[in-house]
Amino acid sequence: MSQLIKGNQIAPDEWTRVIPPSFGDEPVRKQAGKVVMFKLHDEETFTQKQIDATEIPATGKVLLPLTIWLAKKDSLAARMAAGEIGIVLQTHEPIEKLVEAFDDLNKLPVIAIYVQIFADGRNFTLGNLLRTRYDFNNELRAVGDIMRDQLYFLKRSGFDSYLIKEGRNAEEAIASLDDFKQPYQGATDDVPVWRRVSRS
Amino acid sequence: MYKYDKIDQQLVNERVAQYRDQTRRYLAGELSEDEFRPIRLQNGLYIQRLAPMLRIAVPYGLLSSKQLHKLGDIAKKYDKDYGHFSTRQNLQLNWPKLEDVPDILAELATVEMHAIQTSGNCIRNITTDQFAGVAPDELFDPRAMAEIIRQWSTFHPEFALLPRKFKIAVSGTKEDRAVVQMHDIGMEFFKNENDDIRIKVWVGGGLGRTPILGSVIHENLEWQHALSYCEAIVRTYNMHGRRDNSYKARIKILVKAIGIEAFKEQVDAEWAHSKNGPLTITQAEFDRVSTYFEPMPYETLPANDVSFDTQLASNPAFAAWVKRCVHPHKTAGYRAITLSLKTHGEAPGDASSAQMHTVAELADGYSFGELRVSHEQNLILADVKLSDLFTVWEKARAAGLATPNIGLLTDIICCPGGDFCNLANAKSIPIAKSIQAQFDNLDYLHDIGEIEINISGCMNACGHHHVGHIGILGVDKGDTEWYQVSLGGKQGNDASLSAVIGPSFSAEEMPSVIQKLIDVYVRERTPEERFIDTVRRLGMEPFKTHLYAEKIEVTT
Numbered sequence: 001m002s003q004l005i006k007g008n009q010i011a012p013d014e015w016t017r018v019i020p021p022s023f024g025d026e027p028v029r030k031q032a033g034k035v036v037m038f039k040l041h042d043e044e045t046f047t048q049k050q051i052d053a054t055e056i057p058a059t060g061k062v063l064l065p066l067t068i069w070l071a072k073k074d075s076l077a078a079r080m081a082a083g084e085i086g087i088v089l090q091t092h093e094p095i096e097k098l099v100e101a102f103d104d105l106n107k108l109p110v111i112a113i114y115v116q117i118f119a120d121g122r123n124f125t126l127g128n129l130l131r132t133r134y135d136f137n138n139e140l141r142a143v144g145d146i147m148r149d150q151l152y153f154l155k156r157s158g159f160d161s162y163l164i165k166e167g168r169n170a171e172e173a174i175a176s177l178d179d180f181k182q183p184y185q186g187a188t189d190d191v192p193v194w195r196r197v198s199r200s
Numbered sequence: 201m202y203k204y205d206k207i208d209q210q211l212v213n214e215r216v217a218q219y220r221d222q223t224r225r226y227l228a229g230e231l232s233e234d235e236f237r238p239i240r241l242q243n244g245l246y247i248q249r250l251a252p253m254l255r256i257a258v259p260y261g262l263l264s265s266k267q268l269h270k271l272g273d274i275a276k277k278y279d280k281d282y283g284h285f286s287t288r289q290n291l292q293l294n295w296p297k298l299e300d301v302p303d304i305l306a307e308l309a310t311v312e313m314h315a316i317q318t319s320g321n322c323i324r325n326i327t328t329d330q331f332a333g334v335a336p337d338e339l340f341d342p343r344a345m346a347e348i349i350r351q352w353s354t355f356h357p358e359f360a361l362l363p364r365k366f367k368i369a370v371s372g373t374k375e376d377r378a379v380v381q382m383h384d385i386g387m388e389f390f391k392n393e394n395d396d397i398r399i400k401v402w403v404g405g406g407l408g409r410t411p412i413l414g415s416v417i418h419e420n421l422e423w424q425h426a427l428s429y430c431e432a433i434v435r436t437y438n439m440h441g442r443r444d445n446s447y448k449a450r451i452k453i454l455v456k457a458i459g460i461e462a463f464k465e466q467v468d469a470e471w472a473h474s475k476n477g478p479l480t481i482t483q484a485e486f487d488r489v490s491t492y493f494e495p496m497p498y499e500t501l502p503a504n505d506v507s508f509d510t511q512l513a514s515n516p517a518f519a520a521w522v523k524r525c526v527h528p529h530k531t532a533g534y535r536a537i538t539l540s541l542k543t544h545g546e547a548p549g550d551a552s553s554a555q556m557h558t559v560a561e562l563a564d565g566y567s568f569g570e571l572r573v574s575h576e577q578n579l580i581l582a583d584v585k586l587s588d589l590f591t592v593w594e595k596a597r598a599a600g601l602a603t604p605n606i607g608l609l610t611d612i613i614c615c616p617g618g619d620f621c622n623l624a625n626a627k628s629i630p631i632a633k634s635i636q637a638q639f640d641n642l643d644y645l646h647d648i649g650e651i652e653i654n655i656s657g658c659m660n661a662c663g664h665h666h667v668g669h670i671g672i673l674g675v676d677k678g679d680t681e682w683y684q685v686s687l688g689g690k691q692g693n694d695a696s697l698s699a700v701i702g703p704s705f706s707a708e709e710m711p712s713v714i715q716k717l718i719d720v721y722v723r724e725r726t727p728e729e730r731f732i733d734t735v736r737r738l739g740m741e742p743f744k745t746h747l748y749a750e751k752i753e754v755t756t
Binding site for chain 1: 360
């Protein structure tokens with residue numbers, strides 16, 4: 001099962017991620033015979049049928065896809081107030097939709113960015129924007145096709161927890177958070193090197 | 201040139217360790233093929249037709265003699281005793297073992313080199329004019345800015361996995377030699393009326409399947425904002441570039457789809473958040489990096505040299521070389537020279553280990569220990585004394601590096617093609633060789649004059665066929681290799697993309713196809729008119745008519 005890295009160590013995962021059911025009739029886009037995994041910006045994430053059929057556990061902390069939250073938020077106000085709701089944004093979903101959905105993003109204990117495949121680097125920009133432009137201060141979690149080799153970039157892009165995909169050694173992966181000690185460019189964690197240290 | 205400090209060296213060393221571990225995990229089965237692919241590509245390692253190919257970064261084409269010696273040693277130890285200089289001013293090894301790559305990187309790190317971001321969907325090697333810093337028509341030496349951009353882009357956490365590769369070129373001359381218009385971002389530095397450094401920024405150029413010249417996105421950017429502006433562009437691209445179709449994933453497709461005006465609006469909206477922020481380049485940092493690119497300690501020399509004049513007048517072979525391979529220099533008594541890697545019969549851009557050592561020795565003896573790689577796949581010694589030219593020529597000639605064909609028909613730009621590359625539809629090196637064989641007479645070559653033939657083995661266009669005066673593209677029809685010929689492309693300020701002349705030809709037909717195009721040119725040209733100008737004046741028709749009038753004779 002997937003292991004969570006948080007605060008530079010393996011940590012218990014208190015959150016249950018809600019995943020809408022698949023009926024097999026969702027639209028599938030193909031390119032040269034292969035299924036296209038990358039969704040385009042603002043493309044539909046779940047069909048209405050999937051949204052309707054999504055069951056949310058009655059108790060405990062749940063990570064809800066933004067689409068599901070927007071569809072069912074009226075019945076979830078109390079749990080939101082109790083700090084039991086976190087939101088999952090997929091990399092193709094406009095960040096503005098997330099920002100507009102809450103008067104204060106920091107009411108969310110967790111925002112998770114879901115990346116379907118490793119090679120999708122939009123999660124880095126989304127993390128950066130949440131930290132630098134929208135001042136999100138709580139846990140920012142990377143979920144989906146997450147492995148050791150993205151961790152350093154994710155960390156510099158503002159993430160602070162990482163759900164390593166199943167079958168991968170999360171203990172060993174922790175080391176990669178620190179692959180490079182003095183990076184060149186500025187990011188969410190620091191200014192460019194020439195503003196950080198004297199190089200002359 | 202730029203010298204690493206502790207910070208640069210540590211980053212490269214850490215990269216070696218990181219990649220060593222990634223290779224270990226791949227070989228141990230902990231990383232799948234699909235997972236390892238983007239990782240190894242970001243380190244310049246392709247799995248090719250016959251063996252892996254490793255692309256070593258040569259930042260903006262600048263090398264020290266020590267580095268070139270090391271490259272020669274590596275090519276001998278880990279490869280088949282030669283390397284290939286690419287159109288992105290890098291060096292490619294065609295036969296390294298995958299398991300050896302961590303060791304190769306460790307050796308490179310000892311001479312301040314690496315293979316970081318030489319492939320993959322990330323910001324690639326920054327390229328520039330091979331005559332940067334010495335060209336008489338230079339308004340601004342772009343190398344310090346190229347280095348600053350290199351550092352900014354190296355392991356940029358937000359841009360590690362872009363929709364597609366991303367190429368940046370910088371130039372600072374009146375006559376563009378860095379082909380800024382065919383890059384994802386092209387930066388043309390100039391000085392305004394107050395002598396302030398400004399940048400004309402182009403975006404969305406690129407060759408490949410859909411060749412497009414870039415559009416101007418900013419006419420007059422202050423240099424201090426170069427990084428924040430680039431970051432705004434790449435961020436916009438990272439979020440909105442198409443990831444669903446790799447053929448439509450370059451920034452040029454995005455710019456074309458929404459139009460340059462709308463794209464500029466998005467970039468400006470993004471830039472409004474970061475302009476004047478921490479990314480603003482400080483004068484101190486610019487000055488720090490610039491100290492590495494100060495002019496060489498030139499001697500004060502007269503503009504002329506008697507021994508040079510004498511040799512020039514008495515030795516026609518030397519004179520022919522000077523005419524083609526020697527270039528003007530800012531400083532009196534100095535010249536830049538091109539060492540041709542286009543020896544007839546050799547793969548364009550290839551250099552043996554022995555040649556690399558020879559060039560490194562020439563650089564040490566006659567050009568302050570530095571050299572450059574041009575995107576035309578030749579090597580340049582940028583600071584040779586006029587009085588040394590004859591000696592350098594003799595030594596270069598002995599090493600097979602003095603073919604006087606720079607800018608002429610046989611100075612062909614050519615990708616590795618189907619002999620090596622997995623992506624290729626057709627071979628390109630044998631086509632280059634057969635054309636060189638057809639035009640092996642130097643007097644004839646000089647009479648034909650300046651012309652650029654660019655060959656790519658597939659539509660990915662590593663051989664830049666769209667901007668060749670004659671472009672040749674390998675195409676696959678069933679199981680046989682065919683070649684599509686196009687005319688009228690050009691690099692430079694008046695860049696243009698070529699147009700296809702007609703149905704494609706077999707490999708055997710290609711030398712005679714080029715011959716017929718040249719015959720029309722020689723027949724139609726006005727005095728002093730270059731091939732490209734004749735094509736532009738007359739259009740495609742006379743060439744096409746002659747080419748397709750009768751069935752092409754197959755040369756045997």
